[in-house]
Amino acid sequence: MSVPSPPEDLLGEVRAVIALIHAHQRCLITSHQQPDGDALGASLALFHLLRELGKEAVVFNVDPPPFNFCFLDGADAVRNVLEDDERFDITFVLDCCVREQLGSNFPERAWGSHVVAIDHHTTVLEGADVALHDPDAAAVGELIYWLALELGVEVRGALAETIYCSLMADTGGFRYASTTPIALAMAGQLVANGVDVWNISRHIYEDNPVQRVEVLAKVLTTLVVSACGRIASVRISKKVMKTINGDPSMIDGFINYVRSIRGVEVAAQLIENSPKSYDVVFRSKGAVDVGAFARTFGGNGKKLAARCSMTGTYREVNAALIDGLDAFLTVPTP
Numbered sequence: 001m002s003v004p005s006p007p008e009d010l011l012g013e014v015r016a017v018i019a020l021i022h023a024h025q026r027c028l029i030t031s032h033q034q035p036d037g038d039a040l041g042a043s044l045a046l047f048h049l050l051r052e053l054g055k056e057a058v059v060f061n062v063d064p065p066p067f068n069f070c071f072l073d074g075a076d077a078v079r080n081v082l083e084d085d086e087r088f089d090i091t092f093v094l095d096c097c098v099r100e101q102l103g104s105n106f107p108e109r110a111w112g113s114h115v116v117a118i119d120h121h122t123t124v125l126e127g128a129d130v131a132l133h134d135p136d137a138a139a140v141g142e143l144i145y146w147l148a149l150e151l152g153v154e155v156r157g158a159l160a161e162t163i164y165c166s167l168m169a170d171t172g173g174f175r176y177a178s179t180t181p182i183a184l185a186m187a188g189q190l191v192a193n194g195v196d197v198w199n200i201s202r203h204i205y206e207d208n209p210v211q212r213v214e215v216l217a218k219v220l221t222t223l224v225v226s227a228c229g230r231i232a233s234v235r236i237s238k239k240v241m242k243t244i245n246g247d248p249s250m251i252d253g254f255i256n257y258v259r260s261i262r263g264v265e266v267a268a269q270l271i272e273n274s275p276k277s278y279d280v281v282f283r284s285k286g287a288v289d290v291g292a293f294a295r296t297f298g299g300n301g302k303k304l305a306a307r308c309s310m311t312g313t314y315r316e317v318n319a320a321l322i323d324g325l326d327a328f329l330t331v332p333t334p
């Protein structure tokens with residue numbers, strides 16, 4: 001069950017990152033805005049790893065951690081403000097392949113002398129000096145595990161727990177096709193090293209504020225299924241967002257209920273910015289590359305999960321989605 005060595009073709013990148021770590025002291029770790037379990041888990045894992053090596057490390061994000069990941073060791077130290085005189089030698093950008101995803105208010109002083117991208121998106125962050133990039137990795141936490149392994153650091157305690165969270169979150173609890181033998185071997189080793197599986201699951205999935213479930217009930221009443229039955233969407237109005245103080249983690253995962261409908265291939269969640277502007281989040285069961293679709297609207301993402309912005313009224317956006325996605329459907333109507 002033990003975890004193998006990093007794949008041969010990644011070893012060079014793993015060692016390049018390690019050389020940079022050894023040569024510097026002050027590190028900043030950041031990831032995409034509205035961090036998810038992978039972005040936060042992997043950021044905190046790298047934080048614990050760097051601290052273990054005696055480095056100074058700051059985790060920075062323009063948005064706060066999701067409510068259900070706040071229990072993680074180090075989550076309370078995540079910062080969204082940097083002091084004027086703070087400077088960094090290395091800025092690690094995790095789980096983020098485009099700079100805009102760091103947030104429009106991402107501060108200039110967060111950029112250190114060196115930029116290291118650690119990612120599993122299909123493309124890699126432009127302008128990174130060094131990249132540890134594996135589109136086949138189940139989660140960014142997997143890449144942090146390789147770093148720890150190559151560094152000879154024992155993966156236990158907070159480091160183990162945060163890597164486990166990253167792997168579990170991005171594989172949908174080890175259910176998605178991205179759940180590779182390597183991800184499972186790592187998870188197995190982490191459990192063997194003391195990770196308390198139920199304690200983590202309980203915090204992430206069994207600790208919803210009642211308000212979140214009430215909002216879910218409201219959102220599900222907006223469900224629209226296309227005539228062909230393969231595309232379904234829900235709307236999250238500005239009013240609803242206001243009741244949860246705009247906290248995106250309070251609506252995270254709702255889209256999975258939409259995708260779970262029999263026959264549905266693509267689920268969309270339309271989040272209202274203004275009466276004529278929506279942020280659209282997509283989830284696919286596999287027949288549609290929603291990343292490719294989102295890119296036609298200037299968005300980004302992966303085959304099964306993507307997002308973009310669209311203009312128009314709710315009806316117009318929904319109609320455009322159903323029309324546009326139809327062309328991307330590669331399976332015949334059941």
Ligand SMILES: [Mn+2]
Pocket residue numbers: 038039095120139140170
């Ligand atoms: Mn990820």
